[in-house]
Amino acid sequence: xxxxxxxxxxxxxxxxxxxxxxxxxxxxxxxxxxxxxxxxxxxxxxxxxxxxxxxxxxxxxxxxxxxxxxxxxxxxxxxxxxxxxxxxxxxxxxxxxxxxxxxxxxxxxxxxxxxxxxxxxxxxxxxxxxxxxxxxxxxxxxxxxxxxxxxxxxxxxxxxxxxxxxxxxxxxxxxxxxxxxxxxxxxxxxxxxxxxxxxxxxxxxxxxxxxxxxxxxxxxxxxxxxxxxxxxxxxxxxxxxxxxxxxxxxxxxxxxxxxxxxxxxxxxxxxxxxxxxxxxxxxxxxxxxxxxxxxxxxxxxxxxxxxxxxxxxxxxxxxxxxxxxxxxxxxxxxxxxxxxxxxxxxxxxxxxxxxxxxxxxxxxxxxxxxxxxxxxxxxxxxxxxxxxxxxxxxxxxxxxxxxxxxxxxxxxxxxxxxxxxxxxxxxxxxxxxxxxxxxxxxxxxxxxxxxxxx
Amino acid sequence: xxxxxxxxxxxxxxxxxxxxxxxxxxxxxxxxxxxxxxxxxxxxxxxxxxxxxxxxxxxxxxxxxxxxxxxxxxxxx
Numbered sequence: 001x002x003x004x005x006x007x008x009x010x011x012x013x014x015x016x017x018x019x020x021x022x023x024x025x026x027x028x029x030x031x032x033x034x035x036x037x038x039x040x041x042x043x044x045x046x047x048x049x050x051x052x053x054x055x056x057x058x059x060x061x062x063x064x065x066x067x068x069x070x071x072x073x074x075x076x077x078x079x080x081x082x083x084x085x086x087x088x089x090x091x092x093x094x095x096x097x098x099x100x101x102x103x104x105x106x107x108x109x110x111x112x113x114x115x116x117x118x119x120x121x122x123x124x125x126x127x128x129x130x131x132x133x134x135x136x137x138x139x140x141x142x143x144x145x146x147x148x149x150x151x152x153x154x155x156x157x158x159x160x161x162x163x164x165x166x167x168x169x170x171x172x173x174x175x176x177x178x179x180x181x182x183x184x185x186x187x188x189x190x191x192x193x194x195x196x197x198x199x200x201x202x203x204x205x206x207x208x209x210x211x212x213x214x215x216x217x218x219x220x221x222x223x224x225x226x227x228x229x230x231x232x233x234x235x236x237x238x239x240x241x242x243x244x245x246x247x248x249x250x251x252x253x254x255x256x257x258x259x260x261x262x263x264x265x266x267x268x269x270x271x272x273x274x275x276x277x278x279x280x281x282x283x284x285x286x287x288x289x290x291x292x293x294x295x296x297x298x299x300x301x302x303x304x305x306x307x308x309x310x311x312x313x314x315x316x317x318x319x320x321x322x323x324x325x326x327x328x329x330x331x332x333x334x335x336x337x338x339x340x341x342x343x344x345x346x347x348x349x350x351x352x353x354x355x356x357x358x359x360x361x362x363x364x365x366x367x368x369x370x371x372x373x374x375x376x377x378x379x380x381x382x383x384x385x386x387x388x389x390x391x392x393x394x395x396x397x398x399x400x401x402x403x404x405x406x407x408x409x410x411x412x413x414x415x416x417x418x419x420x421x422x423x424x425x426x427x428x429x430x431x432x433x434x435x436x437x438x439x440x441x442x443x444x445x446x447x448x449x450x451x452x453x454x
Numbered sequence: 455x456x457x458x459x460x461x462x463x464x465x466x467x468x469x470x471x472x473x474x475x476x477x478x479x480x481x482x483x484x485x486x487x488x489x490x491x492x493x494x495x496x497x498x499x500x501x502x503x504x505x506x507x508x509x510x511x512x513x514x515x516x517x518x519x520x521x522x523x524x525x526x527x528x529x530x531x
Contacts, residue, residue: 036520054520055465055520056465056518056520342496343496350498350500351462351495351496351497351498353462353463353464353495353496378463379462379463379464379465379494379495379496380464380465380496380520381496381497382496382497383496383497
């Protein structure tokens, strides 16, 4: 029962990416859009388009009832959620299935289980994946100080139901913790309707390394090697690489094998990512969370493996057994992706929605985006315009190619983060791979990003 | 009458948070630099500040509704 007609419950560049993958498999496409997105590229590329509500995401892309009703009315037999919006909402996955459609992703139960930090950590531990020392379950604010004694400071306080860096606080001392825990509880309650907290030791200056996995829901799973995503600003990734550089081969194997063990243990279906903190000095890695969706940075994995991850998701969702075996997945060369956002890097990254006055993309470059000349970027959604991806035999070659490509690309009429990426590509610290998740913000604060003389 | 215009396209909010009171009500004094609303643009919140002093008359744009750059958000008497 391969998918015949796919409903895309997302927008922007990932909607375009999903349509292209569907087209490569001969699947017809229906694109969801808000009133503000009627002219977006994905609407133009899809076979059909349906409006799911007003501009505000809460009333359109996040409106489960409206999205499911539109999917059903369109005659689609499957729904791809993309990333963000409803992609990791178990209620949405369940509503899609109850409407008789295929959800392109894991089961609602898996989304629920892996989306809860505590339950996910329990599953990881059970599968033999190393985890950061922390509270063994969800705790209430009043227990925090006693539990932190056993874990060791500094500790991180998170909302048990949280995600995307929200509600995270760091306490250096018991006094800090006594002050911050009630705040974290109040914020968690306000944001998620669940004041449960979770404590974890802070790993100083870790690298963020994640493993791409694929499973077919029967217990078969493979990894597609790892990605390095340590360059982050406000906990948002800005520059991603594959594979991770300087990783001892035994560590890479242990890391990737642990991801496969977890994917198998939860009978994972579809594409998923297991995120780790890597302490380079100690050569230790720790599970942090699993993302049960396709990720923004999936293209770097596609470049080194030659796989089309989105097409594989669609084939698995259509009922095929795992279409690739581990021995056929190889890692060739080095890939880098940078996120081009509609933001002014010289004005504290202030969003800059505008009209695309001109667009020039160098030949032969992979640029996953949703722009066209004359397109007015709507202000209602996130600022990601597209992702520039390069692949070269070596990491140094990939950085050089990225710099050259960034100089060749032109997006007129908008402010973009291209100057940030040019500066990173020229930075000796980046070239040496001498960075971690706490590196970029101090680098920016120190004035390393300077406006270029005209 | 003075209009306060939106500096950016986005979603306009009368209140600092959903449960709070609006920044200004009819008859309130407004000084230069006072925040009269928020614009959410690409998931970032930016304060809309009065560039002239006056007495607050009314919001012209609805709460939590989309606005264009240059659109009138509120009027001062």
